[in-house]
Amino acid sequence: MTTTExxxxxxxxxxxxSRADPYPLYAELRRTPVxxxxxxxxxxxxxxxxxxxxxxxRLSSDVRxxxxxxxxxxxxxxxxxxxxxxxxxxxxxxxxxxxxxxxxTPGLVSGMEPGLTATVSGLIDGFADEQRIDIVDxxxxxxxxxxxxxxxxxxxxxxxxxxxxxxxxIESIDYDPRTDPxxxxxxxxxxxxxxxxxxxxxxxxxxxxxxxDLLTRLANDDGPDGRMxxxxxxxxxxxxxIAGHETTVNLIANGMLTxxxxxxxxxxxxxxxxxxxxxxxxxxxxxxxxxxxxxxxxYSDITVGDTVIPKGSQIMLMLASxxxxxxxxxxxxxxxxxxxxxxxxxxxxGVHLCFGGPLARLETQxxxxxxxxxxxxxxxxxxxxxxxxxxxxxxxxxxxxxxx
Amino acid sequence: xxxxxxxxRFRRDGRVVIVGASLAxxxxxxxLRGEGFTGSLTMIGDELGEPYDRPPLSKQVLTGWVPADxxxxxxxxxxxxxxxxxxxxxxxxxxxxxxxxxxGRRIPFDRMLIATGVRARPWPVEAEAxxxxxxxxxxxxxxxxxxxxxxxxxxRVLIIGAGFTGSEIASVCRERGLPVTVAELGPAPLVGGLGxxxxxxxxxxxxAHGVDLRCGVxxxxxxxxxxxxxxxxxxxxxxxVDAEVAVVALGGIRNTEWLRDSGLAVGVWGxxxxxxxxxxxxxxxxxxxxxxxxxxARSPNPIYEYRFISLEHWANAVEQAEIAxxxxxSTQADRWPHLSIPAFWSIQFxxxxxxxxxxxxxxxxxxxxxxxxxRRFVAAYGYQGRVTAAVxxxxxxxxxxxxxxxxxxxxxxxPCPTPDQPADAKPVPVDFPGPTLLAQGATVVVTGHDPGERxxxxxxxxx
Numbered sequence: 001m002t003t004t005e006x007x008x009x010x011x012x013x014x015x016x017x018s019r020a021d022p023y024p025l026y027a028e029l030r031r032t033p034v035x036x037x038x039x040x041x042x043x044x045x046x047x048x049x050x051x052x053x054x055x056x057x058r059l060s061s062d063v064r065x066x067x068x069x070x071x072x073x074x075x076x077x078x079x080x081x082x083x084x085x086x087x088x089x090x091x092x093x094x095x096x097x098x099x100x101x102x103x104x105t106p107g108l109v110s111g112m113e114p115g116l117t118a119t120v121s122g123l124i125d126g127f128a129d130e131q132r133i134d135i136v137d138x139x140x141x142x143x144x145x146x147x148x149x150x151x152x153x154x155x156x157x158x159x160x161x162x163x164x165x166x167x168x169x170i171e172s173i174d175y176d177p178r179t180d181p182x183x184x185x186x187x188x189x190x191x192x193x194x195x196x197x198x199x200x201x202x203x204x205x206x207x208x209x210x211x212x213d214l215l216t217r218l219a220n221d222d223g224p225d226g227r228m229x230x231x232x233x234x235x236x237x238x239x240x241x242i243a244g245h246e247t248t249v250n251l252i253a254n255g256m257l258t259x260x261x262x263x264x265x266x267x268x269x270x271x272x273x274x275x276x277x278x279x280x281x282x283x284x285x286x287x288x289x290x291x292x293x294x295x296x297x298x299y300s301d302i303t304v305g306d307t308v309i310p311k312g313s314q315i316m317l318m319l320a321s322x323x324x325x326x327x328x329x330x331x332x333x334x335x336x337x338x339x340x341x342x343x344x345x346x347x348x349x350g351v352h353l354c355f356g357g358p359l360a361r362l363e364t365q366x367x368x369x370x371x372x373x374x375x376x377x378x379x380x381x382x383x384x385x386x387x388x389x390x391x392x393x394x395x396x397x398x399x400x401x402x403x404x
Numbered sequence: 405x406x407x408x409x410x411x412x413r414f415r416r417d418g419r420v421v422i423v424g425a426s427l428a429x430x431x432x433x434x435x436l437r438g439e440g441f442t443g444s445l446t447m448i449g450d451e452l453g454e455p456y457d458r459p460p461l462s463k464q465v466l467t468g469w470v471p472a473d474x475x476x477x478x479x480x481x482x483x484x485x486x487x488x489x490x491x492x493x494x495x496x497x498x499x500x501x502x503x504x505x506x507x508g509r510r511i512p513f514d515r516m517l518i519a520t521g522v523r524a525r526p527w528p529v530e531a532e533a534x535x536x537x538x539x540x541x542x543x544x545x546x547x548x549x550x551x552x553x554x555x556x557x558x559x560r561v562l563i564i565g566a567g568f569t570g571s572e573i574a575s576v577c578r579e580r581g582l583p584v585t586v587a588e589l590g591p592a593p594l595v596g597g598l599g600x601x602x603x604x605x606x607x608x609x610x611x612a613h614g615v616d617l618r619c620g621v622x623x624x625x626x627x628x629x630x631x632x633x634x635x636x637x638x639x640x641x642x643x644x645v646d647a648e649v650a651v652v653a654l655g656g657i658r659n660t661e662w663l664r665d666s667g668l669a670v671g672v673w674g675x676x677x678x679x680x681x682x683x684x685x686x687x688x689x690x691x692x693x694x695x696x697x698x699x700x701a702r703s704p705n706p707i708y709e710y711r712f713i714s715l716e717h718w719a720n721a722v723e724q725a726e727i728a729x730x731x732x733x734s735t736q737a738d739r740w741p742h743l744s745i746p747a748f749w750s751i752q753f754x755x756x757x758x759x760x761x762x763x764x765x766x767x768x769x770x771x772x773x774x775x776x777x778x779r780r781f782v783a784a785y786g787y788q789g790r791v792t793a794a795v796x797x798x799x800x801x802x803x804x805x806x807x808x809x810x811x812x813x814x815x816x817x818x819p820c821p822t823p824d825q826p827a828d829a830k831p832v833p834v835d836f837p838g839p840t841l842l843a844q845g846a847t848v849v850v851t852g853h854d855p856g857e858r859x860x861x862x863x864x865x866x867x
Contacts, residue, residue: 055804057773057782057822065823085823087774300820351801 010035010043010316014174014391020384022291022391023333026321034307040068041314042307045321047328047345049304054350058299059315060085061352065297067312078231080239085299086351093355095228096236099217101358109358112147116363119146120370128374132381135399139371140252141245144363148244151359152237153213154202162198165191166242174294174392192238199237203230214240240356248360250289250388250395252367255280257399258287258335259372260380265337270372276365279337283364284323284346286335291320291394293348319345320394377404408735414514415733418443421503421511422485423493424519424659425449427457428698428721432517433483435729445485446511448503450492451543459718461547462569463751466576468555472548493520496666498685501693514693515732518663518675518683519725521699522656522716527564532626537634538650541569550651558648560585562637564623566593568750570653571606575752578613585616585645587623587637590837598763598795600835602783605776605797609753618643626650656716658700664862668694674702674714679741681728686860695732697724703742707810708765708792717748745807749800755779758800761793761810768831770817773824774799781826782806785834786816 012018013025026045029035033046044050053059062085063070081092098104123143127133149156172188199215206219218233228236259266269275296315301308309315323344324332347354354360371378381400388397420436422429425447433445449455457475464470488505495504502510524540527533537558539550554561554577561577563570566588577584590596592603593610610617622640629635636646660670668691669676669684675696676684681703683694696703698721702714727742734740749758763769766785772794774781782802785793791814794806809818817831852858 051804052808055802057802057805057824058820060823062823087778087780087824090780299823302820350804353801 010037014176016387016389016391019387019389019391019394022320022394023324026318026324029318029321030325034304034309036307039314041316042304042309043316043318044304045318047322047325050317050319050322050345051349053296053302053304053315053317054345054348054352056302057086058302060297060299061089063295063297065299065312066295066314068314070295070314078235080235082239082243082352089351091225092228092232092236093351095221095223095225095232096218096240096355098221098223099214100355104223109362112151112359113362113366115150116147116366117370119143120366124370124374130403132400132402135256135371135401136249136253136396137398140249140256140367140399143252143367144245144248147359147363148241151214151244152241153206153211153215154199154237154241158198162195162241165195165198166246167191169195169242170246170390170393174292174390195238195241196234199234199241200230203233203237243354244356244359246393247289247354247356248363250393251280251283251360251364253396253399254287254289254394255283255364255368256371256401257380257385257396258283259368260378260401261383262335265335266372266378268337269368273369273373275337276369278339278342280361280364280368281342281344281346282335282337282339285329285339285342285344286323288320288323288344288346289393289395290346290348290354291318292392293317293319294392319348375401375403378402379404411733411735414443415439415441416443418514419446419512420444420732421446421448421513421516422519423448423503423516424521424698424700425451425487425489426455426519426521426698426721427477427718428519428521428725429517430455430477430483430725431480431722432519432697432725432729433485434480435726436733437481437483439730439733441729441733443514445483446488446513447483447485448488448491448493448505448511450490452490456544458542461544462541462572463576465544465547466551466554466573467579468551472544472551475544493662496663496668496694498667498691498694515695516693517695517697517725517728517732518700519696519698519721520659520662521721522658524652525654525657527626527650527652527654529626532628533652534632535626535628535634535650536632537648538626538652540652541573542656550649553649554580554582558582560645560647560649562587562623562645562647562650563653564637564650565653565655566590566606566610566617566619567596567653567655568594568752570651571610571752572750573651573653574610574615575613575754578615578753583616584614585618585637585647586610587621587639588617588619589622591619593617593619596764596837598759599766599769599785601769601832602795605779609755609779613753616645656699658714660700673712674700676712677701677703679703679706679743680731680739681724681742682731686862687858688860695728697721697728705762706741706743707745708762711765713746713762715746715748717746719744719747745810747803747807755797756800757795757797758803759793759795760803760807761785761791763793763795763834764836765792766834768816769834770829770831771826772818772829773802773822773826775826784809784816784818786831789816790814791816791818 009028013022029045033049035043081089123139127138168187168191172185175185206216294316298309298311298313300311326332347357378401385396385399455477457477460475465472491505491507493503494506502512504510524542560583563574563586566586571593574584574586593606595603623637624640625638627636636644638644658674663670667686677696678690681695683691683696699716702712704710705713723744727740731739745760747760763785766787768786769783772782772784780798782796782799791809850860
């Protein structure tokens, strides 16, 4: 099972020239479900091995458990719950969930529906008459940003400021000291500091002020688990702000691209709006915005298949590859909007299952339904479109569409 | 005639009778149609009305959140069956391939499925069981009656038996602010299913929620007033408690009496069958045309040394129903064994309890993850050095991992630490109530000498 015979496959996946279609490379990777890399890290690419390890309590999300420290964590403050293990992870996630979902805040996401629909309509009104539009810049990006700003209580007009920081952070997530300039890492570290400082400023004024946004609620809540410290609130807000839009923008853009490539499905969706529910699930399988979890650590020795991954090893989880595994999904490279038994890895699995999944689903459902209803005969200008740099959070940089 | 030809003909226009119109019966019928069986299908059930789901009866129905008649099982597909409801099956004639109903009708079949489940064990003293305010909870009529009684705000509810059903009902009553006494013969709640360590956690949980928990006592008498209403209960330790409602939660009785003269391997422990759900006859020979699924089935599990195990689990009923249906319409070579790891769940006192494997098949238990005092943990069970089960309290997302440990006969205690492993994790004896609670009299005797004439016959003494 373990081999280093194709150490170049991962490298080719990470290379920007593969961004438009990494899927044949994932297939190549799956021939070795657990692949030891030259640097001692392990890459897991098959569905069953991925779901197995995602439910394995010995898989740590805390990079401080890596035998070789990771460059990108240095200088970063209190980890957010995505980078922590139980019981700390569970406590912080539970504290955040109190204000976001059942049982304490049921109906929050579904209650956002009218607002989401209005935002989508407003954005489309803005470009409905234009001949050529960029779905990314004019729609897929501003929509989730508006939503997460409103939810968290971050002023929408500050977007130009945090946009720069978020970009720098995203770029540094997959930092590789062998190929990337130190500058990329430094930018990411500095941007994290700046963003935290900015969020700290927003938080400061919220103590003692009852209010409805998430920051205010976190600042004033006393549940059975106590209260988050300011440091923890900032880390949580930092995570929710970034994850709350950087992934959805790609899901919407990948979704529209997929619909433009499958005009019969686009027409079907127009006639049959209920199709959007399974269709978004299929998108999460077929073109997921989160393709890779690049750094997990073996807390102790973990056996996956026939391979023992030694304690302290770095583990990369190729989620997008798992969701295209023919041993799990029938005809996996086909986009089948009403696919049954679609237990994809688009939101991960296990205790770290995507916190914002319910919101991302609803946003994408409303976004795609709105677009196909309002755009008349949309056509793709460039196929493939230009892609953003990251292989981890993968999506088009621009998606130019012409209306005929 | 080839067996393949016979099977093809059976799949096209054979006659299947399913006795028991609840979860296992319905899912088996759907699976049969899903497998392409186009012959006649007859569903026999002693209750009137469509098949319904039972887990909500001790939970959402009692809180009043879901009406008792609101738990009808969703249909996965049409089954085009003839429904004979409201009349129990009364006998099985294996020589004539007929099921006999209580009203005297005889229903012929080519293959049949036994899915008659269990019924609630009633309070043993009939006059006391008949008192106004004394309930069992198995059917939706039971649940509806108890729900009304609880909603009326009784001065106190007595729950007799602190297994899963009793504990869930105690939890619902406390949620509604009712004073609750729980009487349990064993040393702690849930101890029969999960052992002494978890039993202690469950006892703390009940007491922390204001339950008046009395362990190691037996309810000796239920006392009524002149109007036949429950007033008081007397305990073996001489104590009493005044209560207007008593819930008898003493487990179930398998519905096998109707099969007593059938020649099948039947007893208080259920109907014995192979891992493919084919019933055994009295001599321990597998039958060809009689299948069993659900709570009433008792089958050997290879993971647990081929011991015969019967389970009253929702998922087990569904899985066995699907296996039985598949095997009914398949050739010997295509038959499937039922090899899944048992799993069940319960919710009580705000805690989600989930289990995989067979916790009673264990000699040691260890808290593998989390913290018992926070009531967020996973306990792993081991038998002679391998993992055989796991139970989670508010930590269910890890159980897939433990299921795989069980499937792969992983060593116990699990040797590799996790970030949330308690510092003082030490295996302790699992400690279940002694075998005397489980002992049953012999149910059969063997007669004959030559291999060709040795046979088993039933002894009539068993309850």
